[in-house]
Amino acid sequence: MSRSAHPAGPRHADVFPEAHYSAPAADLNVLDEKVWARTVTRDTDGALTVGGITVARLAEEFGTPAYFLDESDFRARCRAWADAFGPDADVFYAGKAFLSRAVVRWLKEEGLNLDVCSGGELTTALDAGMPAERIAFHGNNKTVAEIERAVETGVGRIVLDSFQEIVRVAHIAQRHGVRQRVQIRVTVGVEAHTHEFIATAHEDQKFGIALADGQAAEAVRRALALDGLELIGVHSHIGSQIFDMAGFEVSARRVVQLLAEIRDEHGIELPEIDLGGGLGIAYTSEDDPREPHEIAKALSDIVTRECESANLRTPRISVEPGRAIVGPTAFTLYEVGTIKPLEGLRTYVSVDGGMSDNIRTALYDAEYSVALVSRTSDAEPMLVRVVGKHCESGDIVVKDAFLPADLAPGDLIAVPATGAYCRSMASNYNHALRPPVVAVRDGEARVIVRRETEEDLLRLDVG
Ligand code: LLP
Numbered sequence: 312m313s314r315s316a317h318p319a320g321p322r323h324a325d326v327f328p329e330a331h332y333s334a335p336a337a338d339l340n341v342l343d344e345k346v347w348a349r350t351v352t353r354d355t356d357g358a359l360t361v362g363g364i365t366v367a368r369l370a371e372e373f374g375t376p377a378y379f380l381d382e383s384d385f386r387a388r389c390r391a392w393a394d395a396f397g398p399d400a401d402v403f404y405a406g407k408a409f410l411s412r413a414v415v416r417w418l419k420e421e422g423l424n425l426d427v428c429s430g431g432e433l434t435t436a437l438d439a440g441m442p443a444e445r446i447a448f449h450g451n452n453k454t455v456a457e458i459e460r461a462v463e464t465g466v467g468r469i470v471l472d473s474f475q476e477i478v479r480v481a482h483i484a485q486r487h488g489v490r491q492r493v494q495i496r497v498t499v500g501v502e503a504h505t506h507e508f509i510a511t512a513h514e515d516q517k518f519g520i521a522l523a524d525g526q527a528a529e530a531v532r533r534a535l536a537l538d539g540l541e542l543i544g545v546h547s548h549i550g551s552q553i554f555d556m557a558g559f560e561v562s563a564r565r566v567v568q569l570l571a572e573i574r575d576e577h578g579i580e581l582p583e584i585d586l587g588g589g590l591g592i593a594y595t596s597e598d599d600p601r602e603p604h605e606i607a608k609a610l611s612d613i614v615t616r617e618c619e620s621a622n623l624r625t626p627r628i629s630v631e632p633g634r635a636i637v638g639p640t641a642f643t644l645y646e647v648g649t650i651k652p653l654e655g656l657r658t659y660v661s662v663d664g665g666m667s668d669n670i671r672t673a674l675y676d677a678e679y680s681v682a683l684v685s686r687t688s689d690a691e692p693m694l695v696r697v698v699g700k701h702c703e704s705g706d707i708v709v710k711d712a713f714l715p716a717d718l719a720p721g722d723l724i725a726v727p728a729t730g731a732y733c734r735s736m737a738s739n740y741n742h743a744l745r746p747p748v749v750a751v752r753d754g755e756a757r758v759i760v761r762r763e764t765e766e767d768l769l770r771l772d773v774g
Contacts, residue, residue, distance in 0.1 A: 332711035335692035339715055345593040346680055346727040348381035348640045357687030362751030366684045366723050373749050376664030378734050380641040382752035388636045389421035395603035403447050405588045405633025406432045408731035413759040415439035426631045430457045451517050458483050468492045470546050477533050484539035494546040497527040499565040501549045501558045531573055545569055548587025556609045567617035580624050588631040592638040594728045595680045634731035641730030647722045657694045665699010666706040667743035669733045679709045685723035688715035701741050742768055
């Protein structure tokens with residue numbers, strides 16, 4: 312056992328004053344329900360179970376690494392969002408977080424709409440039977456072919472992101488003899504307190520049309536002048552993994568101000584506003600996410616208040632949560648392969664996946680938690696870094712965490728809250744085979760996205 316394994320030794324904060332991990336939990340066997348899917352618990356033998364099935368059985372049947380998704384939790388979260396916003400608002404699940412045909416069917420059954428941002432996501436949605444009118448199509452550079460398909464299939468709204476796209480969509484819609492329902496995505500100039508690469512409403516980035524310099528008002532003028540477009544509203548998405556409602560409130564206020572300006576200039580009141588997604592989830596015990604009903608209340612209060620003061624009819628609100636729905640519902644299960652204690656530093660625990668199944672740690676410095684799940688242990692906590700098997704030292708899954716010091720090769724460990732932006736951003740780096748997604752519910756587990764095989768790799772390599 313390494314010296315750093317003992318909390319009684321030098322305090323980690325003294326050794327690494329810059330370290331940002333907190334002290335180990337009093338009992339590493341206790342699963343913090345904030346970060347785990349709702350049906351996750353430990354059985355009497357100490358093994359983690361989800362949907363009533365132990366991880367040992369799941370690992371045996373489906374292998375590792377693999378994502379296990381708690382279907383009843385996913386459905387419950389869909390319902391919580393739909394109920395919180397009520398019949399006078401629309402919830403669009405952001406498919407980029409994770410999309411598969413099973414997910415589309417669950418969304419459809421639970422009454423949610425769907426936001427897609429590529430032809431591939433659109434195909435998945437339509438193939439699984441999502442009615443086109445319940446789909447919103449996003450993207451800062453949709454191809455002509457994608458726009459054609461969206462218009463032809465009758466997608467409910469296209470969110471316009473540039474002056475070129477306003478003309479392009481209008482032209483294609485006219486050619487098809489339809490008036491396409493559209494929203495204009497505006498950048499409201501809010502600095503969301505999140506990683507630079509996932510903040511989207513400040514001005515110096517690629518999305519949307521800026522409110523500040525009158526560009527958004529000009530975009531509205533142009534859209535209203537084109538026969539192929541029915542402008543139904545304005546859209547704003549300020550970023551991701553946000554806990555502070557202040558950014559959303561500023562965004563809502565500015566969007567409503569734009570509606571008032573449009574009313575004053577054109578004499579029309581646009582019927583809808585979309586406030587995007589971006590609500591944060593708990594990746595570690597330190598994160599405190601808001602509940603959907605609190606979010607719904609905060610947003611609808613601010614919109615109602617601003618509309619009253621601008622003497623506007625309150626528009627229909629829509630939101631686009633992705634991470635907040637799917638993120639907490641899944642965990643990634645790994646098998647421990649090697650364990651390397653670095654004296655005075657930390658212990659490196661290598662698992663059978665890595666940055667190919669979770670790029671978020673390397674890309675955004677994201678924080679995750681981890682637990683030993685095939686058994687409990689009374690051993691002392693040791694400071695670990697969970698790393699993958701890729702040929703890259705930045706291949707880190709969990710930067711700083713504590714696992715029991717008797718951890719051994721063959722143990723199963725799990726990283727919770729990997730439902731969003733893990734499988735959807737997975738890669739084949741080092742010709743890794745992308746892991747399956749297995750939905751678990753009421754004692755049954757079924758593969759909804761199968762594991763990639765070496766034949767899949769060779770099939771694409773037409774040599
Ligand atoms: N609506 C729009 C227009 C978006 O661009 C996004 C996310 C969402 C909704 C959903 O945001 P959510 O509720 O899931 O935060 N790969 C990054 C996140 C990129 C998000 C891109 N757009 C990550 O892993 O954190």
